[in-house]
Amino acid sequence: MKRDSLSNWFKSGAPWVWLNAGAVSIAVIMTVGLLAVIAVRGFGHFWPADVLEARYTVPGQPAKVLAGEQVEAEQVPRARLAAAGLPVNVEGGEFMTRELLKVGNRELYGADFSWVVGEWLGDTHRPAELMVLERRDWGNFYGYLLEVRENGQPVAQGDAAWGELQGRLHRVDALYDQLQRVQKTDIGRVNHGLERLRLESRRLALQGKLDDAAQAELDAERDGWTAQYQDLENRLAELNREFDRDSLTVRTADGQEQEIRLGKIVRAYRPNAMSLPQKFAFYFAKLWEFVSDEPREANTEGGVFPAIFGTVMMTLIMAIIVTPFGVLAAIYLREYARQGPLTRIIRIAVNNLAGVPAIVYGVFGLGFFVYVLGGSLDRLFFPEAAPAPTFGTPGLLWASLTLAILAVPVVIVATEEGLARIPRSLREGSLALGATKAETLWKVVLPMASPAMMTGLILAVARAAGEVAPLMLVGVVKLAPSLPLDGNYPYLHLDQKIMHLGFHIYDVGFQSPNVEAARPLVYATALLLVLVIALLNLSAVFIRNHLREKYKALDH
Template sequence: MRDAVNKFLSSGTLFVWLCGAAVAMSLLMIGGILVLIMVNGLGFFWPHTLYEMTLKDGSRLLGELQGQEVIPNSATPENPEGKTRIRMKIGNRDLYGLDFQWVDEDDIVARSAPQDVMVFERREWGNFYGRIQQVIHGDTVMASDNTQAWKILPPLIEEANQLHEDIDFLQRVKIGDINHDIEQARLKIRALQIKGISDSPEITDLQVTLHRLEQQYQQHVETLRQLDARLADYTLVLVDTNGREKSLPLGQIVEALRPNDMGIVQKCLTYLHNFWKVLSDEPREANTEGGIFPAIFGTVMMVLIMSIAVVPFGVLAAFYLKEYARQGAIVRIVRIAVNNLAGVPSIVFGVFGLGFFVYAVGGTIDQLFYPEALPNPTFGTGGILWASLTLALMTVPVVIVATEESLSAVPREYREGSLALGATKFESMLRVILPCAMPGILTGLILAVARATGEVAPLMLTGVVKLAPALPLDFHFPFLHLDRKFMHLGFHIYDVGFQSPNVEAAKPMVYVTTFILVMVVIALNISAIALRNHMRKKFKGAAV
């Protein structure tokens, strides 16, 4: 028996089974997390059925079913499983002061799903569940019942949304351009005054320009006031399931749906429409409503800038350590330091980035090139450039180690053959060894991107903010403004999940943002993997 056990252990079969079990367990955990995120995230976009509950006390509830559970300590000899209760999203936060309510199943007298109840997505205070009592235009009642109002409501909402787009275009583009030109003219005047020039034709011309721009600004402000007044032309008188009225300007409505009256095809189209809105719109309601496009853009832009910064430095450092440096105690110490640097907590890099990049480098740049803007900093404050460089510094050890391993895997014959044909060492490095090592370099980049995309702690110190709807990319020179602050999906998850004033209502947005973050990481990695596979096919002699 002992011989059989020893033979089994020495054969390595047990080790193989343990490795297989560990891999299977890891895959199950990863799959479970992804399924949890997908179910809770993707389910957020589906137009759920609205149920109207009549309770024993005569009151009514209208909302979406969000879950069911057994009431703790409710088991009795007659009912050993215990009583149950359901969780309803009742919305109407401005009327009830809460978004969710638990209801005991025993208190429910009747349950129905009326086809005429509606979901109103509002720009403030979340959803409103109920019916329309009146549609008023000025002093004229255009509709006095729910059915009539539903017929005329969709085009009115579409017109109001178009007005919001016009207002947004006027504020961001036209008024934004004027504000930019005013600021540039003011800074030019300030720069001349710093040089001791207080009276010159150039200053006079700039002052004339400022006066003209201020007049244009006032004209746009008047146009903006007129558009805002048009948004208040229509008023909806809504009523909840208990008869409580709520007057609401039509401009506060983003969308109105009757989910109980929708077929499966219409619900699928609405699902795709809601999914696209989250990807393309800006946040609302303390980031708990609306979309996450600025966070997606900021995350991708930060990773691209980080990749551009980390690859050259990491590859050059690895080439020097592997190909040029004399192997000895100093090089071994440097390698140990690089390996240890990969294990430093990310918040330490954030503190370093704040002190070195933001205050030291950015403050020096402001004093040398932007003195007219001081004391308001330009580069001496957090921005997407400093956040990207901080993450590049954090991930450069990964690129160095991966590049060194890839260089070690290049056959020695390649080097000797290149040198034997008359190439210099630099030419051999550039045209033979680097292409062969490129797949391994891209592997290091993949690992760096995977780590950097989800980092939050360093970004909180070096440039990420809760809300920055203005993208760091526009039509003003230099077009890509690396000094601006930005939004990030990882920080968005933290902010919505833990800093939101209404955490329960924000949970769906947490799962949605997490799902999008995972998809962004996968997309970036797939792009790098596709490039790596192309390089492997091109240079078949490269080590995998």
């Protein structure tokens, strides 16, 4: 009886339902767990950790004072430390504690991080006056504030120096923003105008139209740009004088003193003296800097906004390119092509294209789009720029086209499946009412198949936005000097190189000279890439669901 009940239970399909439910649950748990680990390891980096000061005594050597943040600690065998050359008594316990401290002060100690033996640390405490200076170069500085100076003369010392420092840092931040605006926006606009005049002069010369009147007109416009450039140079020199006016004298935990210019400091804070609300405010300020600022320190500090912008811009251009091509190809294969051996071969080829390694598309993009197509465009439309390439070099357009070629099979297959699900009776009803085949396709079939098209676009975005290998060949770089979208004509510069979150992860994780500093940023950037892709996909899902509800009545 029990055997029959068990047999009936298996025949009912219930075990397979539970098996599938369990598999889906495990997949969801693993995904959420992975994202949680990435979030904790990445976004935990921005929390203002306490800074300890301790006396470090290595047996047989003079004691020295260390200050820094405790990054991690681990238990290691004594024999391993002894093998590394440390004076460890191997007859003690089996394990000792090894701690990684972020000691900063790279110009003094040579490295930002240092491994120490925990048992040799003594007199550990966390002074409230111990400060952290986050700098534009050379990483963090850990030490004590002695005095603030203006043009080399002391203006505040002791307890009053900290408040004076914060006020002057706000002034320096405002000056830094003005400097960036003059250098990147104003001078960039003038340089763009002068370069445009140079190319116009060369173009007229190549065409034999550079007469005295044209030359005089160009010279007059050039004089105007040159006068603007001179004014901006004077403004820049004045801002630099103001920017370099203030400095501060600091002392490290081991007693070394040095002077640091305020222009090199991003922020100064005392984490040991901060309350919990102050730490939360600092944390969210750092998060905002991460998503809105430019990178610095070989991409191991600052933000990733250029990479976010490049990723989103490239993905949007890819979607604009791939959607019409994929939809048109699917319409032809499903609605117009004669269903025979050739059509089946084309479908097999399209399906196989989805399995081609991504780097192959990158090589194709470099060889065809950049060298052949881009070089031809330069010879036809930009001869005045020769020998410098305009489109004959990797850039935003070629990166987007390469991703479009990579993703177009997904859109074709999804659109074809959507077209195949449209009932034949709807087509025949439209034709019976006098509509042409094109009108039936445009007004009946395509609207009903639009959710499937959006599904193809979602899958294309999900695959293309995270690709790295092909982009390294066709337009993505470690650090782009400017965004491809600005106020200079033609505003969107498709020939410019861009940054990308995926390549940024690769560069920070595997090419950074400061591995320990880069590690948490790899996690944070990875989670940010997942969030960007999810946001793009959710936007497409929202549009798809709206279209599905709109045309649901026609399905019945």
